[in-house]
Amino acid sequence: MRWTSVVWSVIYLLLLLSLMTPFSIVTVFFLILPATILFATLNLKSFLLHVIPVWLIAFIVHPANLLLALYFMIPSLVMGRAYKKKASALRTLITGAGTILAEMLLLLIIGTLFLNFDLSSYVQEIVKMTMSPLKDVGGNNPLISDMAWTPEDMQMVSNATMKMIPFAMIISSFMMSVITHSLARPIIESTGFHVPKLKPAREWMLPKSLIWYYLIAVVVEIFAKGTGSSFLTMVAVNLVLLLHIGFMIQAIGFFYYLGYTKKWSPVIPLLFTIPIVLFPPMRIIGILDLAFPLRQYMTKSKR
Template identity: 60%
Template sequence: MKQRWTTVVWSVIYLLLLLSLLTPFSIVTAFLLILPVAILFTVLNVKSFILHLAPVWLMVALIHPVYAMLAAYFLVPGLVMGYWYRKRAPAMRVLKYGMAAMLLEMLLLLMIGTAFFQLNLSEYVDEIVQVTTAPLEQMGVNGGLAGQMAWTPEHTDALSERTMRMVPFALIISSFLMTVVTHALARPILNSMGISVPALKKAREWMLPRSLIWYYLIVWIMSVASKDSGSGFVEMIVINAMPLLQICFMIQALGFFFYLTHEKKWHPVVPFLAAIPIVLFPPMIILGILDLAFPLRQSISKKNG
């Protein structure tokens, strides 16, 4: 009986989150839309799951059809993550498939929007950039800024072009963040409901594939070669791949600090303090690269042993 009321509460939460998508709160609530679906699909059988979602979908569709479209969009990754939660799959597998489902949906929507609804992503991005940078241009005009300090229409065009080229990076990062947020909240909630969900490895055990070093080297060579080649395709690969690889090395460097803190018995706050320079000072990723390239952790363990 308690679980029945809990699932009803999650159906109500799902309804409220859907209704919030056309409000200013959507910036936050969009990251939570997968959560109710994943929880309900994990806890309920298929028939009960449909019975819980059908009234929600009917209500939002009667209010405005766009709500039903948004509900359908966030449904698939929720089903995927819920399916793997049912299987008691490792956390990394849940994240991997959930992120893949979200990313594929985004790409599919772009394709459908471009093919059938005349969506011009370039014009849309350009409009957003112009609206965002308009105050900067106005400051340059009214404030009497001169030279390189003034923001000009040429700067806006360059930013718009670079933003357009980084759309793949934005899609990957947003997919990653949505699935991570969902898992971070779903695991304790499901555990409280009596369903054991595997956790991610502890931060000190994080170890990314060593092949990332070779990918980084290849992308770096491509970046050097593309400077004079004028190849827009190669440059787009570099612009998207380089920050993704740097984020991976940041994560690896952070994991190394957690490992070092554990081995040296330092205060637990040390890795969190170390995260500040790792994020703000990009050359710090060298720690992550060295941690992957050389057996630093084994040498630290031997010294402590």
């Protein structure tokens, strides 16, 4: 345990230092993992003895590293405490993702109110910087000059990007939580601590009320487009996208249930998962599985 903890402390330090490099776009999704493992497997005194030296070294390299360490430490403590309390895997994922999302929103509010940060202007600058090479290419080449990006096109992309920011925040926070749990659970289990795991995919079943939420979201989206309300459009678009992901998860669970009842090879449900992810309209299977008792029908047909 002593050497394992030291190794995870070193990994934690390397991940913190990577935030100032281009690798941060990948390593940021793993930053919660080391501290979560350390907090779940050590007592408070040992945890601090491992973490404080990492923070001191990171601070010496660059003071901003300490702020980033504190920022990502909060969800690590939340998920680590959930593992210590033997909370269910779903509850651990939700609390971890919710903590990360709350931090994102709090940081955005603080930046907007006290640091004069304008998210809309920032998004427009990013879009302009990204699209300017395409605009220059179109302007210099008469053959594709008609395809050049105009200021109106850039503004349209900026508006669409702004509408997708809530969805991106929710998905990124959930991905960080899922990645942390997927790696932390087997590692913590290997040290002798029992950590509950998620239910098998065949038992995944979302609430049937999501069907009504989906219908409401679609109606609100249509109404918002007619009225030109950007706020309603943003809410409806993000809600619809999140529900689409939920229906895809439901469809995956259905095929795993079907494979279990029919005694298929475990590879077959996995092969069905690939087109569900790559071909979003297949989420209709998840909608039908929620709206109608397809699983019960498959069980009865087996008898």
